[in-house]
Amino acid sequence: QCSGRPVPCKACRNTDAECVFDETLDLRRKVAARRTLGELEYYRGLLHSLLKMLRSSDNDKMHRILDIIRQSVPLNTIASAVDAPAIDIGDAGPDNLGSGSAGNMDDAIAQHERLCADSHSRITVEKLCDIPLLQVSARPWTTVTDDNHLVSHLVSLYFTWDHPLSQIMDQGIFLHHMASEDIQSECCNPLLVNSILALACTYSDFPEVFAVPGEMTSWGQQFFTEAERLWSAEEGQNSLANIQALAVISFVLKLQGKDNLCWLTFRQAVQLARDRGLFHGPGSKHRNWRQMSDDALQAGTATAWGLFAINTQLSMELSNVADLPLPRIRLYPTSHPDKNVLWTPYPRSNHIDYERKPSLLHYTMIGMADLSAINVQIQDLLFEKAFDLSLEEMWETAEALYTRLGMWSRGLPSVLSPDEPQIPQVLFLHIRCRHMTILLFEFMSNEMVLRRESHRPQFEQAQSIQVQAAREIADFLRIHRESYSLRQIPRQFLDPTNSSAISLLADLDVDKSKEAFVELCRFLVAFSKRYLPAKAMLKNIESIAQRKNVSFPSDALVVMDHRELESSQWL
Structure with missing residues (x-):
């Protein structure tokens, strides 16, 4: 092999070969x-x-x-x-x-x-190999980009990892109206689309989704700014798409750590829905639903029950009173058309062969509605009745609610069983049930401390119930990680993960709790790559542990050290 000029090179002289160097x-x-x-x-x-x-x-x-x-x-x-x-x-x-x-x-x-x-301008291998599940157009819905593939990618992510867990719209109807490209549609408008695109950016690794190149927490800011501009231009116009958009915007605000603004924005959506007659109660208009089109009725049903479920969840997490009656429209039966919608873990499905499974949207919506009804009663105890009840009366009521949660879990149809690897929306049903359990008995524990009654046997029982629920949440999260990895995690898992980790701090001398705590730390660190609240949650957990003189398991310390690594080096 020629070693270079001058000709003839040393290698060619030694082998007596013709020296032709390229x-x-x-x-x-x-x-x-x-x-x-x-x-x-x-x-x-x-x-x-x-x-x-x-x-x-x-x-x-x-x-x-x-x-x-x-x-x-x-x-x-x-x-x-x-x-x-x-x-x-x-x-x-x-x-x-x-x-x-x-x-x-x-x-x-x-x-x-x-x-x-310049990662912000290059074509990544992931994008070249990406085939979105849903093909939609960027125009006329957004002015941020004209890249149909990017918009299709984001819409596919939203309907894979977010919508099934917080259904505020009917997926089929929304996609049908988006394909029509009619910006005056009742079920799809530019405000709603840009809100969805902003939220979906949190699940994407494409360079284009970050407003600031290399800054992971800048996801979706371009679309969010566009959504804010469009909502301002709407001047409070009441439409189904605007109600849905405000709910999605509130989700983005919560991930930005703006809890108060999140609640105010979501309650705007609730008020518009009440003005529209979607809920019972004074000040809510009554509409003749029989005269509405099938699309409007079906979309309105999904929005009303979605808002009802999310309202109970948000109010519980933010310690606010739910203050929302039941929807006027009866929830659709299990024969709903969504039963034909299939689910696959996009974009992981681009690289690994996954069998498409039924999305179970109708089953999870019904399960969530029933669970939310129990949640309303829990909030009624925590934020209203507790101040007028004795400790014995409070405990009796809490036990009755805990029994109802157990009956709800045992009464779920077999397709929603958590005993085998399950899709995220089914896992979330069970996670939320355990999260409600933790919040209920955390309140009871705090009340006993405040009333100087922590010596009671009920105090230890309340602590034990919290620990058991936290371990079970960790088990469900492990199923998700082993099935779908940590690259795409539904944002709805964040608060239950945080509550579970805090609940286990007092039980880290037990092996089962140690293992569960390490699993929870994996998810919190993964969340912290994108969400500012997750960073604050990790610091808070460390602060609590330091204050209570609790030592983390060595495996948990190793996981926590990954906070300083790039996502690609760990996830």
């Missing part, structure tokens, strides 16, 4: 590096153009391209057919490359390195 094959040299970089850019551009063509709806062009590929034609012919840049990489030979100055070559290589370093 600088472009020596990867130690800048000439070769430039040629290699140019080839990689060429092939990457061609691959991107091919994938863009395959994703398009132009079947005639797709078949024409496939015919050309089958003819074993040169790559430039294929590139021309798919409108990709057609360059002759053969021209980048040693003579042509050598004709420029060394300074020019240095500039070219430095420029390429700068482009590669």
Whole structure:
């Protein structure tokens, strides 16, 4: 092998061979590096153009391209057919490359390195290989981007990891109206779409979703700013899409750590829904639902019950009074059309073969509605009745509610059983039930301390119930991690994870609690990569442990150390 100029080189003299040196094959040299970089850019551009063509709806062009590929034609012919840049990489030979100055070559290589370093503008391998589950258009819904693939990616993420756990709209109806591209639609408007895109960014690793390159907590800010502008332009207009959009905006605000603004925004959605007649009670208009279109009735039903469930959840987490009566419209039966919607863990499903499972949206909605009704009674005890009851009366009421939670869990249909690897929305049903248990008996424990009654046997019982519920939540989270990894975790898992970790701090001398605590720490650290509240939660847990002189398990300390690592180095 030639070792380079001057000719003949030492290697060729030793072997008595003809010395023909090609600088472009020596990867130690800048000439070769430039040629290699140019080839990689060429092939990457061609691959991107091919994938863009395959994703398009132009079947005639797709078949024409496939015919050309089958003819074993040169790559430039294929590139021309798919409108990709057609360059002759053969021209980048040693003579042509050598004709420029060394300074020019240095500039070219430095420029390429700068482009590669700019993750905000490059095409990632993940994006090149990504095939969204749902294909939708960016226009006319958003002015932030005209990238149909990015919008399809985000909408697919939302309906995979977020919507099934907090259903405030009917998935099929929303997608149908979005496909119509009618911005005056009752069930889809630009405000709602930009709100969804902002929230969905939290589940994406695409560089485009970050307003500040490299700043993981800047996810979705472009779409969120657009949603805020659109809501201001609406001037309080009451529509189903606006109600849904405000709910989604409140979710984003909560992940930004703005709890008060989250609650105020969500209650705006609730008030608009009450004005629209979706709920019983004074000040709520009565509408003749029989005269409404099937889409409006079905979408209104999903929105009303979704708001009802989320209202009880948010009010419990933020220690606010729920103050929302039952929806006027009866919840749809299990024969609802959503039973045909399938679920797969996108985008992980792009790389690993997963069997598509029924989404069980109708089952989880009914289960969540029943659970929310119990939650209303728990809040009634915690925020209203507790101040007028003796400790014995409070405990008796709490035990009755705990019994109801157990009956709810045992009464679920077999498809919602947690005994086998389950889809996230089913896991969340069980997680939320245990979270409500923790909050109920955490309140009881605190009341006993305040009333100087912590010596009672009920105090230890309340502590034990919390620990058991926290361990079970950790088990459900482990199922999620082993099934779907930590890259996409529903945001709804965050508060239950935090409450569970705090509940276990007093029981870390027990092996089962140690293992559960480590699992919970994994999720909190993963959340902290994107969510500011998760960072604060971890600091709070460390502060509580320090105050109570509690030592973390060694495995938990190792997990906590990963907070300083990039997500790609750990997840």
